[in-house]
Amino acid sequence: MSASRGAHRAASVVAALAGSLFLLFLLAPLARLIAAGGASGAQRLFTDAELRGSLLLTAVTATVAAAIGVLGGTPVAYLLERKRFRGRALLAALLDLPLLVPHPVAGIALLLVLGRESAFGGALLAAGLRVVGSPLGIIAAMLFVSAPLFVSAAREAFGRVDPRYESVARTLGDAPWTVFRRVTLPLAMRGLIAAGVVMWARAVSEFGAIVILTYNPKVASVLSYDRFTSFGLSEALPVAAILALLALVPLVALRALRPERGAQEA
């Protein structure tokens, strides 16, 4: 009895040690980065116009990408979650593909479709819309790599809404679209906003695909890379630290948006 208790205690100590080391590995680099560059990064916000412009560009393009993702991804997520149709599983798997390819590869793939040599990219250029080397390219890259995260999280949000709420609303006289607007959407709203925040955060942190499509104008991730390669670690540090601090914003938002326990138990 006491031997087994001793073994249990030893296992607990090993597990706690392993867990602590794991957490340390994840958090220490970011903590060190913020400690080293946070103050100077905050100072640079007032003095470095390129950094301010880059952050603004990042925020705007990520917001536009997230908005497009929410508008296009919400019906797709709803269909995948609620409807049974042939090829549903295949479509769901294909939607995850952008998450699995290396991001420069995603950028190259986008370049093939949106570049000036491509039919579509050429047509856009003829219509006055330049994608490569413009904010549109940034938005396209952000959308490509982050939209699957939104669809996946939005599916979960819809999945948490018991279909019987919708059934009851139908029997109370509402057509499917009205049920979606009056019942499904409000019940899934917190989860959908959280999914949008995840997508936005992922878009802000994107580098690999953006750098292929639009090196200039520079988003914050590209700027930190540019400063690192051009001027060294000391110049890259403040930009990197600001980006790490900005990542706390969606983190706090996501905690606030966690679904309430039993919120849908009525």
Place this chain on the structure above:
Amino acid sequence: MIAAAGLGARAGDFELRDITFSVPSGGYGVVIGPAGAGKTTLLETIAGIVPQTAGTLQLGARSAEGVRPEERGIGIVYQRAYLFPHLTVEANVLYGARDAGFARGIARRLGAEPLFSRDVRGLSGGERGVVALARALATRPPLLLLDEPYGALDPRRRAMVRREVRALHRELGFTVLQVTHDFTEAGLLGDVAVLLDAGRMLQSGPPQRVFREPASPYIAEFLGAENIFAGTVRVLGDAAPDWVAGEPDVLARGHRAIEFDAGAFQLYTVGDAPAGRGHAVIRGEEVMLSETPGGGTSARNQLDGEITDVATLGALTRVVIDIKGTPLVASLTTRSAQELSLREGQHIWATFKAMAVHLC
């Protein structure tokens, strides 16, 4: 009116097959069955929520084919209520109502109006049930489907709500189909009982007939029949024997006299059961007990044995009598049991009419 003929439906892996029954316009139907029988699926098929895969379904004067749930004129109340948690109680009740005054009146009668200012998520199970009922009735549906709506109500509120729903049913004339586990409720409320098990209909008809004349020993057991005996049916002939003389309706019904050999004893009955192996079902409340053999009675079945158990549950007492090794259960009022001073080991006579024996 709800009329289903050969109705089939599929919900995931579950299949509902060959359901046939009819509840007249303004009638009250009850659906009985064990968990997993398909009771909720049946209601959802009628509501158009689960797609119908076979048969026909008539709702009122029209066929339900191709009619969407929102056009069927159906109110559904689930056991779990499914109140919209993002809306107030009042907004839930008024959700589908065209006449807010009427909806509020319904809520008042069911006792849901005092809850209007409460948060839906803070309601008790019983309160949710009442609000869900008010929400469904507020749309004035010609058909009301109830999936064990009274389960979460405390006994006092259950009696009140049941009474009000009955009163509204009479006043507004809607048709009801209610799922219940409560056989007493089924017997009291229903014009039609539908018995389901494993997605199939076992039997349907007036509740009294379903209870008294179950179609199989399984149904009899499910419906709580105390005495089910396996044995052999012997048809005594087309002409009624002398012992049917006291049963004026027997010949009129064209039934034949039958002797049922249960091994330890013989039973006499009438019916149209074929000769051969079969089962005899006698409900406990049909069995009368006396200390001496009953003389001057028309009851054809008289058996004697020894009491092996007397169990009192409130006003009712359940007595088990050993008849040549076979237990026979009698249900009687506790007062009768006391007057007879029934006790274990006592010798007793059990008497029941031929008509109390149902063969299946």
